[in-house]
Amino acid sequence: MTDPTITERALSQRMWNVRQLTETENLSLAIDLGSRVVADAERLLGADHPGTQFARNLLAIAYRSAGQLAQAIELLEAVVASRTSTLGAVHHDTLISRNELAYANCSAGRSDAAIREFEKLVLDHIDVFGAADPHTLHQQHDLAGAYRQAGRSEDAVALLESVCADRSRVLGPDDPSTMASHNNLGHAYLTAGRHDEAITTLQSVCGSRAGRLGEDHPDTMTSRNNLAAAYCIANRPDEAVALLEQVCADLIEHLGVDHPKTLSSRDNLAGAYGSAGRVDESVALHEEVLADFRRVLGDDHPDTLLARNNLAGAYEKAGRLDAAATCASLAKPSNSTHSPTTGEAGHD
The missing domain is CATH 1.25.40.10 (Tetratricopeptide repeat domain)
Incomplete structure (x- = not known):
């Protein structure tokens, strides 16, 4: 009889391989391996096991990265439902999958669905972590991106200006997350037709990243x-x-x-x-x-x-x-x- 610990370790190693393939843009291989890992996890661990849900989440990210958004959304909806049922709506793992689902909807042009979920995520993160926590600021950053995509440029600008100020205060002006928010603020200015502010902001990001990162x-x-x-x-x-x-x-x-x-x-x-x-x-x-x-x-x-x-x-x-x-x-x-x-x- 197979030791359950050995089974989970073997699946975990294969899941790590899926993640690496996705991050290195080997997306066909990531999807092929991810699909087989999910099937094996469902068979060996059960449909609602945390390891199975983690494997499904990784496969969904590979689908999204490959532009297969319908498959990503369908899979993430199932993961969110399972994790909400077994862990609760504000468990760390559930929040991660809810964020991935909102982001996949945004990528698919389903801005209304993305905005609704991001707005809920912001409120839930404020309740769980507090308004100034980096996790909460990350959700606000993503919500601003959804506003921008939906054509709500001034809403995106206002939220990103707030996020930039908070991230600078909490994390520091040269933190990668702070620079990412300034980068997106530049995009939001551009979308809003505020070209001079966009160029000034993006020039500043270029200088900061060159100085810090090379x-x-x-x-x-x-x-x-x-x-x-x-x-x-x-x-x-x-x-x-x-x-x-x-x-x-x-x-x-x-x-x-x-x-x-x-x-x-x-x-x-x-x-x-x-x-x-x-x-x-x-x-x-x-x-x-x-x-x-x-x-x-x-x-x-x-x-x-x-x-x-x-x-x-x-x-x-x-x-x-x-x-x-x-x-x-x-x-x-x-x-x-x-x-x-x-x-x-x-x-x-």
Whole structure:
């Protein structure tokens, strides 16, 4: 008879492997292994065992990371229901799964559902941890991201200004979470049309991250990418192009040409070329990036669909209307013009 302790240890090791595969963007392998681990956990431990729920939560994160949002949401709804029933609505593990479900709904464009759950999470965290606790501030940070996505830009700005002040006071101005909130505040200013405040805020984040983490740290490069996107939106395309060319070169060197962050930055650079009037370069790079997104992430991944939509916009700007219409017909509804891809819109 198998020792239950040995069984749980073996499952835990495989769960750790799922987490590592997800974090390193090996998402097909993560989903395949995660699905098998969940099935084994259900069979060996039972459907409501904490280990089974943990495995399901990991698989849902892999689904979300791969853009398979319907599968992620369905699985997380089951995890939340099970954990609420067995542990209670405000148990630490339940709160984690509720946050993941809200974030998955946000990623799927289900802003109303995401906002409702994030607002409940904020209130529950205040009751359990207190208003100034880092866990509570994390929920407010995520709620602000949902407000921004739903078009409630001023609500996002007001909440993020409060979160930035509280995180600076509680955690310090150079804490990674504080810098993440300042980064998202810059995005919120941008969405609200407050371009000067957005650029000033994002320039400050770039400087803070470069000083604390180094110029080559992934978070620093993400901030530089975000600042370049802000330059583009604020109609400062030459500054955007110069910064994005350097960002792309650094990302290719440190993460590789096929890393999702590299692909998104290259897509942003293609859009910046278009904004700067370099239409032929814009189209050529958009075509190249779309082919890479399709190869790396698949045709149905949200980032691939956005890249296809952005290529349609580039074709339209180049006067290639038939090509634009054909390309747009293959993309799901999105913005009709280039949408710079920015980091840290959700979790920090």
